[in-house]
Amino acid sequence: xxxxxxxxxxxxxxxxxxxxxxxxxxxxxxxxxxxxxxxxxxxxxxxxxxxxxxxxxxxxxxxxxxxxxxxxxxxxxxxxxxxxxxxxxxxxxxxxxxxxxxxxxxxxxxxxxxxxxxxxxxxxxxxxxxxxxxxxxxxxxxxxxxxxxxxxxxxxxxxxxxxxxxxxxxxxxxxxxxxxxxxxxxxxxxxxxxx
Numbered sequence: 001x002x003x004x005x006x007x008x009x010x011x012x013x014x015x016x017x018x019x020x021x022x023x024x025x026x027x028x029x030x031x032x033x034x035x036x037x038x039x040x041x042x043x044x045x046x047x048x049x050x051x052x053x054x055x056x057x058x059x060x061x062x063x064x065x066x067x068x069x070x071x072x073x074x075x076x077x078x079x080x081x082x083x084x085x086x087x088x089x090x091x092x093x094x095x096x097x098x099x100x101x102x103x104x105x106x107x108x109x110x111x112x113x114x115x116x117x118x119x120x121x122x123x124x125x126x127x128x129x130x131x132x133x134x135x136x137x138x139x140x141x142x143x144x145x146x147x148x149x150x151x152x153x154x155x156x157x158x159x160x161x162x163x164x165x166x167x168x169x170x171x172x173x174x175x176x177x178x179x180x181x182x183x184x185x186x187x188x189x190x191x192x193x194x195x
Contacts, residue, residue, distance in 0.1 A: 018088025021081055025073050026089075032098050038066050038144035041099065043092035045137055050086035052134050058082070065157060066148055094140055095191035101184055108180065115181025118174050122166055135160075140186035146179045 022030075029039035042050065056062035057074035064070035077085070102108065119125070127135035138146065153163040154170070170178075 015084075015088050015091065017081070018084040018086070021077070021085040022088055025077075026085065029069075032096075035098060038142065038148050040136070040145040040149075041094055041097045041141055042089045043096055044094040045089055046134075047083075047086040047090035049134050049136050050089050051082055053136075054082045054086070062158070065152060066145070095189055099140070099142060099183075099186055101186050103184065103187055108184070111177045111180035112184045113181075114173075115177035115179070115184075118170075118178050119181055124178075127162075138182045140189055141182055143179050143183040146182055147175065150175050150179070 026042070028034055029037055030042045053062065054074045054077065057064060057070045058077065060071060062070075074082075103112075124138070128138045149158065150167065150170075152158040153160060154167040154175075156164060
């Protein structure tokens with residue numbers, strides 16, 4: 001019983017420290033204040049993915065090609081800071097970020113359906129909807145971030161197992177459809193007072 005309380009207490013402290021770090025270093029781009037940027041939504045991401053990404057930014061193995069500040073921000077974080085912000089971010093509800101999807105726009109439904117078919121046929125869910133691959137969750141992510149990330153993987157600017165090979169045959173329409181599908185899945189979440 002004492003061990004259990006010690007564990008709960010440690011998680012609470014980590015969450016407080018993680019919340020503080022996120023508020024100071026991350027929220028301007030990854031929270032509601034950065035909703036118009038192409039920085040990704042981090043709330044609800046798997047903590048192992050956040051740790052892997054921050055360590056890669058910290059050591060220069062990954063370059064920030066979207067906001068250009070991530071390498072310097074990560075370099076200033078200790079290993080404990082990285083773990084604590086990862087625990088905090090993983091425990092947050094993505095609905096706290098006020099992302100709007102225009103599902104009534106012309107062509108949305110057709111692109112959404114085609115994007116789902118492309119996503120399924122490429123077996124993207126094998127990595128992006130599981131917890132054992134260090135791959136990010138993409139469901140409900142910002143369209144701008146998804147589009148840039150896919151372009152970077154196709155161009156070889158970002159490296160990940162299978163991504164360049166997988167995207168090699170995708171057309172610009174495939175990219176747009178998958179982005180519409182993944183960002184559009186935000187509509188499936190029970191966010192807001194109407195749900």
